[in-house]
Amino acid sequence: MGPQLPPGIRLDHGRSSSTTPNKKGRSLVATRPFPAGSHIATFSSPLLALPDGATMRTTCNYCLRVGASSSSATSSSSQQQQGQQGQQGQQAQQLKACTGCKAVVYCDATCQRAHWRGVHKAECAMFARVRKSVGKDWLPTPVRAVAQVMLRLRAGDKEVREAFESGSGLEGNVEAFRKEEEVWADFELQASAAVVYAGLLQGDEVLAKAREVLCKIQTNAFNRLDEDTGMAGIYLDAGLAMVNHSCVPNAFIGFDKRTAILRAERDIREGEEITISYIDNTLPRSARHEALRLYHFQCDCARCKNDLDCYEVCQESPALSLNSFSLQPNLGKLRNPPIDRSKVSKQQVEAIYKTWQSLPKPEGDDEKDHLKVGRARWELCKPLVEAGMWAVEPLPTTILNVALRWQTSYKMVVYALPLLCFLATECEPFKLVAPFMPWRIKGIMSIVKLLAVTGEFTASGSLATRCTHEGLVGTLALADQVSMCEALLRLAVHHGSTGASEDREVLQQARSMLDDVESLQGREKESTLLRAWAMDPEDPEASAFFEKEVLSPIRKLASLAPEILEAMLGNKSLTKK
Structure with a gap:
């Protein structure tokens, strides 16, 4: 007897996989x-679905909708999270605190009642103990998760008992975890804290059960990462936990509030095993294996067995042709990337990534510290730059970190645009081949937002005073930035509708922005051509318009990124004649 599964998939009890070859x-x-x-498949009745501890005050604790706490007691970490959300956070729905513990918040009475019946009735008193003991309104996420399970086990919850007690339930790898001395020591502390705060008797049997529960959560739960808001948490569904890992998966999971949605990353045949990646599968092999260490298996997928990098995986991907409707429609380039492997070996890439990870991270908002770290990372990645292997980690993350920093900088915001265009055309299509993958859609929307900013600078005549790079100023001055935005929004809507829930925030935002652009007067011809291109990318007139007015300036902006990075991170002048 296994977990209940949605239509379209079945549980195979005796199948060999990449994780268990x-x-x-x-x-x-x-x-x-x-x-x-x-x-x-959709999974909407999880055993566990809770936000990170530090965001309990800005996230509905039942449906997981991001909002704004109505309490003045919002923690400093929550305030920082709200600040990072910017305008979105300012418009977020007000959340109401539980009248009992005042620690958790909800959208409305419906969410509060549902959470009360599900688990909060048992855990409400727990937060009074937490406040009395450590003076906080929240618990570390694993501690709260274990406490919830232990309280529901005590209450005789059938679903929780089947998952956490029966022989056919979730795998825990308890003995394997026990051999990891530092990890096991942390588990003992977290399990003990969960038992204490839950108000349970602290006998050996109870503590052992709490440790076992924590092992099962670690092994089977997902980090419920929301690509749009950056919010994370724990999501555990007994059925979804049965999906195995591969570093060349055929499926991926997206989260929409309390729901997990399993989607095909490439065509899947009837009878084929469904696999996802538990980790960032674009990392070098040793880093992937380290990330998988606490899952206690050795991945033997084709990517690991043959030590394939992202370029090699892209070349063989069945989803490659989908990029004919994307910001990298040159399928020949995806099949035969312009890289020079003689410049850097895979062993060197492993060493670069290991050293990159060991570099100190920037502290706080100190601009000089961020610049110092960025320069150290850029210098370390020089062999990858010389090889033209821009999509191989840690180079894309180095560029992304700089771009994200510049996006929020008054002085550097214009320079972030070429970097994002470069990532969208020269990195992401090789790393994440399917154009509907959530991070690729998010990248497109980031470009749209920066084009809106630079468009205002261009219209006001202030662009040249904010940017000393004449090539960048000239490209933006000549570009039809509104048509560029409309085309990118059409891409986001098309691929977002394919690879995400209809309720996904970024998709709703793209549709709203597209409506605004289409309503602009005097753009009927441009919109008609872009609408025709979106319906048929091979339409001669429409595709020629897209190539000239959208793709050409995107490529030009992207081509400026390497010299801008070298100038800024090489401590040179950004002025370019």
Whole structure:
């Protein structure tokens, strides 16, 4: 007897997989074909779904909608999170605190009642103990998760008992965790804290059960990362936990509030095992294996077995042709990337990444410190730059970190645009081949927002006073930035509708912005051509317009990124004649 599964998939109890190549293990198998980008299954009744401890005051603790706490007691960490959300946070729905513990917040009475019936009735008193003991209104996420499970076990919750007690329930790897001395010591502390704060008797049997619960959560739960808001947390569904890992997966998971949606990353055949990546599968092999260490298996997928980098995976990807409707429609370039492997070996890449990870991280908002770290990372990545291997980590993350920093800088915001264009055309299509992958859509929307900013500078005549790079100023001055925005929004809507929930915030935002652009007067011809291009990318007149007015300036902006990075991170002048 296994977990209940949605239609379209079944549980296979004796299937070999990339995670368990030499033994029979459980897996999820497709019972019908699924085209790339299609919806496979929805999981909306999780055993655990909770936000990170520090964001309990800015997230509905039942539906996980991001909002704004109505309490003045919002923690400093929550305030920082709200600040990072910018305008979105300012418009967020007010959340109401639980009248009992005043520690958790909800959208409305409906969410509050549902959470009370599900678990909060048992945990409400727990937060009074937390406040009395440590003077806080929140708990570390793993501690709260274990406490919730222990309280529900005590209450006789059938679903929780089946998952955490029965022999056919979730795998825990308890003995393997016990061999990890530092990890096990942390687990003992967290399990003990959960038992104490939950008000349970602290006998050996109870503590042992709490440790086992924590092991099962660590092994089976997902980090419920929201690509749009950056909010994270724990999500555990017994059925979804059966999906195995591969570093070349055929599916991926997206989260929409309290729901997890499993989608096809490429075409999946009937009877084929469904796999996802538990980690960032674009990292070098040793880094991937380290990230998988606490899952206690050795991945033996093709990427690991043959030590394939992202370029090699892209070349063989069945989803490669989908990029004909993207910001990198040159399929020949994706199949034959202009890189020079003689410049850097895979062993060197491993060493670069290991050293990159060991570099100190910037502290706080000190601009000089961020610049110092950025320069150290850039210098370390020089062999990758010389090889033209821009999509190989840690180079893309180095560029992204600089771009994100510049986005929020009054002086540098204009320079962030070429970097984001470069990432969208020269990095992401090789790393994340399918154009509907959430991070690629987010990248497109980031470019749209920066084009809106630079468009205002261009219209007001202040662009040249804010930017000393004449090539960048000239490109933006000649570009039809409104048409560029409209085309990018059409890409975001098309691929967002394929690879995400209809309720996903970035998709709703793209549609709203597209409506605004289409309503502008005097742009009927441009909108008609872009609408025709979106319907048929091979339409001669429409595709020629897209190439000239959208793709050409995007490529030009992207081409400026390497020299801008070298100038800024090489401590040179940004002025370019």
